[in-house]
Amino acid sequence: MEFSSFLTSLGTSFVIFIVLMLLFAWLSTKPGNAVVYYPNRILKGLEPCEGGSRTRNPFAWIREAFSSTEQDVINMSGVDTAVYFVFLSTVLGILVLSGIVLLPVLLPVASTDDGLRKNGNTTTSKGTFNDLDKLSMANIEEKSPKLWAFLIAVYWVSVVTYVLSWKAYKHVSALRANALMSPEVRPEQFAVLVRDLPEVAPGQTRKDQVDSYFRSIYPDTFYRSLVVTNNKKVDKIWGELEGYKKKLARAEAISEGSSTRPTNKTGFLGLCGKQVDSIEYYNEKIKELTKKLEAEQKVTLREKQLGSALVFFTNRVTATLAAQSLHAQMVNKWMVTEAPEPRQLVWSNLTIKFFERIVRQYIIYFVVFLTIVFYIIPIGFISAITTLENLRKLLPFLKPIIDRAEIKTVLEAYLPQLALIVFLALLPMFLLFLSKMEGIPSGSHVIRAASGKYFYFSVLNVFIGVTIGGTLFRTMKSIEEDPNSLVPLLAKSLPVNATFFLTFVALKFFVGYGLELSRIVPLIIYHLKRKYLCKTEAEIREAWCPGDISYATRVPNDMLVITIVLCYSVIAPVIIPFGVLYFALGWLVLRNQALKVYVPAYESYGRMWPHMHNRIMGSLLLYQVTMFGYFGVSQFSYTPILILLPILSLIFSYVCRKKFYNAFCHTALEVASQELKQTPNMEQIFRSYVPPSLISEKQEEDGQFEDALSRVSRTGSSV
Amino acid sequence: MEFSSFLTSLGTSFVIFIVLMLLFAWLSTKPGNAVVYYPNRILKGLEPCEGGSRTRNPFAWIREAFSSTEQDVINMSGVDTAVYFVFLSTVLGILVLSGIVLLPVLLPVASTDDGLRKNGNTTTSKGTFNDLDKLSMANIEEKSPKLWAFLIAVYWVSVVTYVLSWKAYKHVSALRANALMSPEVRPEQFAVLVRDLPEVAPGQTRKDQVDSYFRSIYPDTFYRSLVVTNNKKVDKIWGELEGYKKKLARAEAISEGSSTRPTNKTGFLGLCGKQVDSIEYYNEKIKELTKKLEAEQKVTLREKQLGSALVFFTNRVTATLAAQSLHAQMVNKWMVTEAPEPRQLVWSNLTIKFFERIVRQYIIYFVVFLTIVFYIIPIGFISAITTLENLRKLLPFLKPIIDRAEIKTVLEAYLPQLALIVFLALLPMFLLFLSKMEGIPSGSHVIRAASGKYFYFSVLNVFIGVTIGGTLFRTMKSIEEDPNSLVPLLAKSLPVNATFFLTFVALKFFVGYGLELSRIVPLIIYHLKRKYLCKTEAEIREAWCPGDISYATRVPNDMLVITIVLCYSVIAPVIIPFGVLYFALGWLVLRNQALKVYVPAYESYGRMWPHMHNRIMGSLLLYQVTMFGYFGVSQFSYTPILILLPILSLIFSYVCRKKFYNAFCHTALEVASQELKQTPNMEQIFRSYVPPSLISEKQEEDGQFEDALSRVSRTGSSV
Incomplete structure (x- = not known):
């Protein structure tokens, strides 16, 4: 790729971004699109946008994003989102502070030297553009004293990272503490999850067992317990019931619109069987299922109690203490x-047991390890099979289609990568599935676990894979002889690949954030659905309802960018402005999205942060080790000075972990002991945990849950 | 060493043991020696021995030891001692079960083969006795199918170890739970230790800070707090005061015995200065110091408060919860x-701060590492210096003594090892000192830490050192070429050293336990002291007062023996009976000592156990790895089957750790929530923690501690 071609591709993606941004500015003012561009505000019961939606400046969103405070973000989107912005601005700060020093110092130093030409080292820059290489460390002669500037730069970047991430950790810790000590009553602060219940004594029920155990330890503060039940059957009935309710609403909406009453067939998928009047049929079904549900609810509550429970306490401090003990x-x-x-x-x-959880965890780790290392093998295998020739042979009926010239061209271009494309699209879901299989009880934890796996996958495959991959087969021999040569190998191939990654980062942010901001895809889907599918209010709502920010893929992607930029920051400082642009644009666009679009799916009070912090430290460590190897290659005799940095990073991580981490695993008592605004409504807290399929229609009956969920309202036979 | 010489040395030590045991049987019946042989019973207010002390059978102690139950041991010597016996009997069980299978199977297999002679392999057994080598695995031919028996034996020993140590862990866990749930009031169950207090707000005192903090979190159960003060000065005054009190008592005892009143000089060490009447002088000093002490106590309590405190709760459950949160x-x-x-x-x-503790810990680890690896260097250096020639040169006044023939011989024999002897004698104290420097707040923990260090020292130096040491220099070259050769090297030199260790174990138990049982040394010291030094009752009591079992050196020594015996169990099964004898004799002798002699210095409710368990697992792992290497040397093609064992051991350790360990770090709530026999006397609990130097003579004043130790009795200004 030549320099001009890089500029062209950069220019193109910049134009795409501008077009998408203008599209957003225009589309977002249309009232009909408000539900796509302002769903979070609408769901919170606010006006779609401040000020009239017609008269407002199309770029007002930029002003609004900048003027919003952290508290606004917390109010609109929760602590987790605020923590994500701390992450973005910390990384941005690291890159800006690095760039301010590195660019004006290193670029002149590099460009005034002439190492590349002197060494006749044109082979390494083959396929890359020399103009950029002249600005990189590759242009410095071996053993040149100018390397001192680069060595100090490595230290500067590291120190900046330490200082800013320390500040960020402190800040996030305070954010978390503030959120947890809020005087609002939050159900999860009054409950603990109890797993691995032992066998029940004969003649005792699960709930007797749980209640008597906790009542004897916490006689004053125990409220009641909710034994987890096997809800498979009741969930199924409830799902069917809800389905018929939706269909009924839909049928009613249709019959209102037209004069004929809708009908449907009762057989498989409504395709065969008797033709019936829909509304009557659904009403009958609902009545029938409601009875069935009630019966099943009773059976479930009474007989399907499993080996875990939720236990509720009347105050936060006890729940906090119990959860840690x-x-x-x-x-x-x-x-x-x-x-x-x-x-x-x-x-x-x-209900997964203690040791089963551990075993599952290790198995999953092993599967992930295999996936990361060997994913290319089955994909290569599939690619090899899915050639046009094979398709023609195996699926002869496709022949006429395949043989058409235009389709053939497209297929020939994409078929080999098809497996890879499908794999990469399914990977996040696969990792989420694996993380869930570990036996983690909380959704946010599953997402953190998946995010970690995705990070390893992307860093190992994209970064190290691309860097080493190309040169690996050629140099396989040299590695076999001396396994220690991996670091210099990595270092040697870095500058060659710098330009590749520069293009990667540059393209990623313009197109990616343009699509993110303009929400073209959700907009089109929404309008299509509204026009052709949705009949009832609920269905329309479902059509525009946005997801959450989906940290599981977003954070690893950001981490990959920061890893790449950090690793090249000293070698080719021109990459820094691109990194800055990526995170600055990201901050701006996502600020808008967080305030107006995405609806958080959970609140984990910033538990994602230690995860992010550790990954930043991991990137820094990779950077430092790479630089050590790279300096080693340049035969600079003061290189050993760099060995101090990885040690410093490890100590820094250790100190951070010791000082801050525990408060992210548990709630500190000084936080939980803050006074509440009002006395908690324990019944409400309790009910918020009852799964919807177990909530009876006749909620008024007080004794409903006595059977399985707790014993508190009965005359306590177990006390 | 030849076989006969081994038998001789074995016979000699057996005779020594018999003599010492007879001596014990005779001496212990003398009433004057009761305080040496039954101090634990006497201190507990029991009869020295059951039944009359004259008429009893001199071997009754054996019957008594066997008939004593675990509960007796707990009553007389605490849970820690009972746990030590669990350790002894577990190890004994492992060895007995191993021996029952290994001896009748492996010895015939080994002796019927002829590998040693066929290989002409007489060089390896040079200096060792062939008769024993013929019974060992070294006598098996290479690749012989007879090796199957030995391979299965390795599995058998491992499985026996797993089963018995699992049972033991379960048993000890129950012991600990039972002791902790005892209805007796124990002060430590109502208190927590609070360290790393933050800076005090201006205008607030430490105790205000602590009290208000804990009262806000535990409004119902907080009792009061005891802020740690800087007691250096008050301790010094108190020490002087106590010294004078002792001297006064002594002077009074002397004056009672004789007609003249004792006098002393007031100057340095009583050697110079004015001659005064002792009783008057001491009385005056005591009066003076008492005043000084009271003043200093007030100052200390008011002004010398430091950054840590003990906090007391009115119930066990809260203290348990708080300690874990x-x-x-x-x-x-x-x-x-x-x-x-x-x-x-x-x-x-x-008062050592959080990060200082961590830093100290790592520094100490490093120092210990250096000590273990390089201790031989300074010792060699000192040995080189302290030759007779040098002594004569440096200390010329010693010349006439050194030049005498008989002294010269002794000096020449021992001077080279002098440094080593002194070092080995001081090592336990040095390790205790190091462990204390780590900043550990509890005495039992310090002992556990020191015991761990000593174990590493002894195993690495005695076992691996002796085994490898001899062959190391010869084979230095081969290791340099291939670092993986350490395991086969270790394995190859094992059988050669088997006989050395056999002698080592055999000698150790007969002489060691003979001395232990007969208590010759303490007996002589006691009688000397009583005759020439002690004047008052308190002084005599001090002279016979025994220490505790001193786990810090005893456990690592036992661990060394079990490591040696395990490692040789399959190679040379004849070592097993000696191991059995060592632990059986140890059990018997120490059972007597625990019931009658030693007074426990602390009670840690069996916290030593996980430590012992891990070390047993470590020995097992070392054994399995050694066997793997040893089988590798014998070129047995099924050797890889053994690779499963170390993995099994790691999994087993991991499962044990997960299942049991936490309950040894903390108190489980189901244990702490057991009801107490009586309402705890909180004032008494509180006072048990006040250091003696801060207890005023006029203890009745209720408000005495208000100033520094707590605020509970004042009108609470901080609430």
Whole structure:
């Protein structure tokens, strides 16, 4: 790729971004699109946008994003989103501060030297553009004293990273503490999750067992318990019931619109069977299922109690204390942990036993390891099979289509990569599935786990893979002889690939953030659905309802960019402005999206932060080791000075972990002991945890839950 | 060493043991020696021995030891001692079960083969006795199918170890739970230790700070707090005062015995200065110091408060919960942990800050590492210096003594090893000192830490050192070429050294336990002291008062023996009976000592166990790896089957750790929530933690501690 071609591709993507931004400015003012561009505000009951939607400046969103405070973000989108912005601005700060020093110092130093030409080293820059290489460390002669400037630059970047991430950790810790000590009543602060219940004594029920155990330890503050039940059957009936309710609403909406009453067939998928009047049929079905549901609810509550429970306390301090303490002499019994929010409970994982969880975890780690290292093998295999020839042979009926010239060209271009494309599209879901299989009880934790896996995948494959991959086969011999040569190898191939990654980062942000901001895809989908599919209000609502920011893929992608930029920051400082642009644009666009579009799916009070911090430290470490190898290659005799940096990073991480981390695993007591605004309504807290399929229609009956969920309202036979 | 010489040395030590045991049987019946042989019973207010002391069978102690139950041991010597016996009997069980299978199977297999002679392999057994080598695995031919028997034996020993140590862990866990749930009031169960207090706000005192903090979190159960003060000065005055009190008692005892009143000189060490009447002089001094002490106590309590405190709660459950929970958002503030027993508090370590503790720990680890690896260097250096020639030169006044023939011979024999002898004698104390320097707040923990260090020292130096040491220099070259050759090297030199270790173990138990049982040394010291030094009752009591079992050196020594015996169990099964004898004799002798002699210095409720368990697992792992290497040398093609064992051991350790370990770090709540026999006397609990130097003579004044130790009795200005 030549320099001009890089500029062309940069220019093109910049134009795409501008077009998408203008499109956004125009589309977002249309009232009909408000539900796509302002769903978060609408769901919070606010005006779609401040000021009239017609008269407003199309670029007002930029002003609004800049003028919004952290508190606004917390109010609109929760602590997790605010923490994500701390992450963005920390990384931005690191890159800006690095750039301010590195660009004016290193670029002149590099460009005034002549190492590349002198060494006749044109082979390494083959396929890359020399103009950029002249501005990089590759242009410095070996053993030149000018390398001192680069060595000091490595230190400067590291120190900036330490200082800013320390400040950020402190800030996030305060954010978390503030959120947790809020005087609002939050159900999860009054509950603990109890897993690994031991066998029940004969003649005792699960709830007797749980209640008597906790009542004896916390006689004053125990409120009641909710034994987890096997809800498979009741969930199924409830799902069917809800489905018929939706269909009924739809049929009613249709019959209102037209004069004929809608009909449907009762057989498979409504395609065969008897023709019936829909509204009557659905009403009958609903009545029938409601009865069935009630019966099943009773059976479930009474007979399908499983080995875990949620236990509720009448105050926050006790719940906080209980969640951190060992309850049983054998650790694999009565395992008590913090209760996740009701909405992020992964019910199916609650009853997995202690050692099974551990075994599952290791198996999953192993599967992920295999996936990361060997994913290319099955994909290559599939690619090899899915050639046009094979398709023609295996699926002869496709022949006429395949043989058409235009389709053939497209297929020939994409078929080999098809497996890879499908794999990369499915990977986040696969990793989420794997993380869920680990037996993690909380949704946010599953997402953190998946995000971590995705990070390893992307860094190892994209970064190290691309860097080493190309040269690996050629140099396989040299590695076999001396396994220690991996670091210099990595370092040697870095500058060659700098330009590749520069293009990668540059393209990524313009097109990616343009699409993000303009929401073209959701907009089109929404309008199509509204026109052809949705009949009822609920269906339309479902059509525009946005997801959350989806950290599981967003954070690893950001981490990959920061890793790349950090690693090249000293070698080719021209990459820094692109990194700055990526995170600055990201901050701006996502600020808008967080305030107006995305609706958070959970609140974990910033638990994502230690995860981000560790990954930043991991990137820094990779950077420092790479630089050590790179300096080693340049035969600079003061290179050993750099060995101090990885050690410093490890110490820094260790100190951060020791000082801050525990407060992210648990709630500190000084935080939980803050006074509440009002006395908590314990019944409401309790009910927020009852799964919807178990809530009876006749909610008024007080004794409904006595059977399975707790014993508190009965005359306590277990006390 | 030839076989006969081994038998001779074995016979000699057996005779020594018999003599010492007879001596014990005779001496222990003398009433005058009761305080040496039954101090634990006497201190507990029991009869020295059951039944009349004259008429009893001199071997009754054996019957008594066997008939004593675990509960007897707990009553007389605490849970820690009972756990030590679990350790002994577990190890004994492992060896007995191994021996029952290995001896009748492996010995015939080995002796019927002829590998040694066929290989002409007489060089390896040079200096060792062939008769024993013929019974060892070294006598098996290479690649012989007879090796299967040995391979299965390795599995058998491992499985026996797993099963018995699993059972033991479970049993000890139950022991600990039972002791902790005892209905007796124990002060440490109502207190927590709070370290790393943050800076005090201006105008606030430490105790206000502590009291208000804990009262806000635990409004119902907080009792009061005891802020740690800087007691250096008050301790010094108190020490002087106590010294004078002792001297006064002594002077009074002397004056009672004789007609003249004792006098002394007031100057340095009583050697110069004015001659005064002792009783008058001491009385005056005591009066003076008492005043000084009271003044200093007030100053200390008011002005010398430091950054840590003990906090008392009115119930066990709250204290247990608090000790396990995070209190401050920043982990290095308000660090709350379980309070150690009053008698094992290491006051000087309480005020060391969080990160300082960590840094100290790593420094100490490094120092220990250096000590273990390089201790031989300074010792060699000192040995080189302290030759007779040098002594004569440096200390010429010694010349006439050194030049005498008989002294010269002795000096020449021992001078070279003098440094080593002194070093080995001082090592346990040095390790205890190092462990204390780590900043550990509890005495039992210091001993555990020192014991761990000693174990590494002894295993690495004695076992691996002796085994490898001899062959190391010869084979230095081969190791340099291939670092993986360490395991086969270790394995190859094992059988050669088997006989050395056999002698080592055999000698150790007969002489060691003989001395232990007969208590010859303490007996002589006691009688000498009583005759020439002690005047008062208190002094005599001090002269016979025994220490505790001193786990810091005993456990690592036992561990060394089990490591040696395990490692040789399959190679040379004849070592097993000696191991059995060592632990059986140890069990018997120490059972007697625990019941009658030693007085426990602390009670840690079996916290030593995980430590022992891990070391047993470590020995097993070393054994399995060694066997893997040894089988590799024998070119047995099924050797890879053995690779499964180390993995199994790691999994087993991991499972044990997960299942049991937490209950040893913390108190489980189901244990702490057991009901107490009586309402705890909180004032008494509180006072048990006040250091003796701060207890005023006029203890009745209720408000005495208000100033520094707590605020509970004042009108609470801080609430």
